[in-house]
Amino acid sequence: MQMLALINDAIRESRDKKLFWAMLVVSTIAAGAFACIGFDENGLSLAFGLVKVPDANLTAGSPAAQQFMAGIVSYVLVGTYIGWIGVLAFLVATAGMLPSFMADGAIEVVLGKPISRIRVFVGRYLGGLTFVGLQAIYFVLLTFLVLRFRMGVWFWEYLWAIVLLPLLFSYLYCVTVLVGVWSRNGLVSLTCTLLFWLCIAGGTTMERTFGYTDELRPQGSELAWAERSQIGKVSFVLYNVFPKTDDVSVLLGREMGAATPTAFVEGLGTSGEIRDEETARLATVDHELTTAKSSLYSIGSSLVFEAVVLSLACWFFVRKDF
Amino acid sequence: MVEVVDVTEMTNWAVDLIGVRKTYSGGIDALRGVNIQVGRGEIFGLLGPNGAGKTTLVKIMMTAVRPSAAMGTVLGRPLGNRRKLALIGYLPEAHRFPGYLTGLQLLDYYGTLANVPRSIRKARAPELLDRLGMGEWGDVRIRKYSKGMLQRLGLAQAMMNDPDLIVLDEPTDGLDPMGRRDTRELLLEYKRRGKTVFINSHLLSELEMVCDRVSILVGGLVARQGTIQELTEHSIEYRIKAAEDLAGHTAALAKIGGEVRGQTVAVSGHDAEQVNRMIDYLRGAGILIESVIPKRFSLEEVFVDTLGGGKGIPRKHQAE
Numbered sequence: 001m002q003m004l005a006l007i008n009d010a011i012r013e014s015r016d017k018k019l020f021w022a023m024l025v026v027s028t029i030a031a032g033a034f035a036c037i038g039f040d041e042n043g044l045s046l047a048f049g050l051v052k053v054p055d056a057n058l059t060a061g062s063p064a065a066q067q068f069m070a071g072i073v074s075y076v077l078v079g080t081y082i083g084w085i086g087v088l089a090f091l092v093a094t095a096g097m098l099p100s101f102m103a104d105g106a107i108e109v110v111l112g113k114p115i116s117r118i119r120v121f122v123g124r125y126l127g128g129l130t131f132v133g134l135q136a137i138y139f140v141l142l143t144f145l146v147l148r149f150r151m152g153v154w155f156w157e158y159l160w161a162i163v164l165l166p167l168l169f170s171y172l173y174c175v176t177v178l179v180g181v182w183s184r185n186g187l188v189s190l191t192c193t194l195l196f197w198l199c200i201a202g203g204t205t206m207e208r209t210f211g212y213t214d215e216l217r218p219q220g221s222e223l224a225w226a227e228r229s230q231i232g233k234v235s236f237v238l239y240n241v242f243p244k245t246d247d248v249s250v251l252l253g254r255e256m257g258a259a260t261p262t263a264f265v266e267g268l269g270t271s272g273e274i275r276d277e278e279t280a281r282l283a284t285v286d287h288e289l290t291t292a293k294s295s296l297y298s299i300g301s302s303l304v305f306e307a308v309v310l311s312l313a314c315w316f317f318v319r320k321d322f
Numbered sequence: 323m324v325e326v327v328d329v330t331e332m333t334n335w336a337v338d339l340i341g342v343r344k345t346y347s348g349g350i351d352a353l354r355g356v357n358i359q360v361g362r363g364e365i366f367g368l369l370g371p372n373g374a375g376k377t378t379l380v381k382i383m384m385t386a387v388r389p390s391a392a393m394g395t396v397l398g399r400p401l402g403n404r405r406k407l408a409l410i411g412y413l414p415e416a417h418r419f420p421g422y423l424t425g426l427q428l429l430d431y432y433g434t435l436a437n438v439p440r441s442i443r444k445a446r447a448p449e450l451l452d453r454l455g456m457g458e459w460g461d462v463r464i465r466k467y468s469k470g471m472l473q474r475l476g477l478a479q480a481m482m483n484d485p486d487l488i489v490l491d492e493p494t495d496g497l498d499p500m501g502r503r504d505t506r507e508l509l510l511e512y513k514r515r516g517k518t519v520f521i522n523s524h525l526l527s528e529l530e531m532v533c534d535r536v537s538i539l540v541g542g543l544v545a546r547q548g549t550i551q552e553l554t555e556h557s558i559e560y561r562i563k564a565a566e567d568l569a570g571h572t573a574a575l576a577k578i579g580g581e582v583r584g585q586t587v588a589v590s591g592h593d594a595e596q597v598n599r600m601i602d603y604l605r606g607a608g609i610l611i612e613s614v615i616p617k618r619f620s621l622e623e624v625f626v627d628t629l630g631g632g633k634g635i636p637r638k639h640q641a642e
Binding site: 001002004005006008009012013015016103104105106107108109110111112113114115116319321322 | 346381384385386387388404405406407408410412413414415416417418419420421422423427431432434435436437479489
């Protein structure tokens, strides 16, 4: 009951924020825009049929059309809209939740109750995730229904996004929590989290650049440790230690049967044909870096990082004098 | 290094603190070995200037701050025992409540954290708000409350679990005179029900009205401790009033420690023998004495004296 009370309090706090409602509105608009996309016997139709894009592969009911829609959902809606814009908004909205909870005069009342500090910490952390969970449930169910009515099929695999989106957020939120406990300042924790996110992106980019290609293997396949340059070794450590935020939309795309991200972007999923050598190399790297590695490795290694960071944050919280 | 000794035997003290020390990082000694005992069913006041360590002591009792060293019990359980908090109500100084909750939601939330069963919460929350004169504000969001209303709400949340011990840090801060009177009555009602009240306050006159015993904390140590009666029983001075003007005896009376003020001669301190010498002189001079009035200390004067700004009260009841 105590834990539920803490989570319920976080939900109330979320509902009190304008950003919570703004995100719901933006999600509705995004889902509405998504609903404009459809297919007929001649190809792609946009804006409910006002704009026609003839394409022999993308016809109503074709596997390519389904693959295309899966790509739109995975890489555009989830990967870009929720994966970047949404997570950024969620971080802004939640960064201050723990510091305000730990403010002088607020935390003492809670600590004066017969509840362990670990439970308080976990309850509050789950409360922050609940904010994102509610948004994810709304957005995914809405787009799930849009997919059904535009494509005529149920993309049950898409419902994984309800779990994957809070998971993606939690990879970063653990850092927000750690810095929040340490600094008791929402702005500082948000700034540090964004810097950390930048580091993750940097680590992934470095790994794509230095971990897969050398003079001997221009086509791109993962280099062994001994084959790597110094910077390649650094990129290997960064990439494997940090949570894999980029993987989330790829994992979802894989579940939904979408083309790989590069193939999707290059060919908009129409045929998956690869047109030049550089794109071919990127596609191979994509495959090696994300698709070829198991979901278990991607999520598991990210969760290990998250668990370590959260344990550290919890330890600080338990030991702290308020 | 934390040293908390497990003392689980039953005790008649509601609060029995022995050698509580707290050194913050940077070497700041907030508490330097505090010993305080609070009897069950009494109202106890903790006094002290800013920075004396009062709030740190209260926070240690409520487990918000970890002591550097401590022995003792709260409600018969070792200091730091969190389960016992179910029987303690706590109102921190300058508390902040979530503005998005209504008064009733807040009481329900904190009641849940205090393990109060749902049915009791539902009944007790409106009852407490009524008792504190806020019955009509239960469904209004807290952000619309005045400071005084927030303070009343704070008291209500501290009482949600019907605690055996209630710890209040500056409970009348922000309250108007009516609110202070209501709070006093509430605390006295708790006392009548056999509950223990531990108050940390700057408002000495408030404490003097309700407290059975007080401790004065100075520089992280208990400078004085005792009942209000014990602390204030000594006189600052005796005033001997004569039937005639004493201007002609000023020099003679000054020689034996008297200060003439018209028809009155004042004798500083608490030395009864000196007063008798003064009386003997006046009677020997054929002067009729109308009255001898000992002027007692107020708690405020005791407090000021303890801080070194007073006239020197004997430290018979000084704990350390």
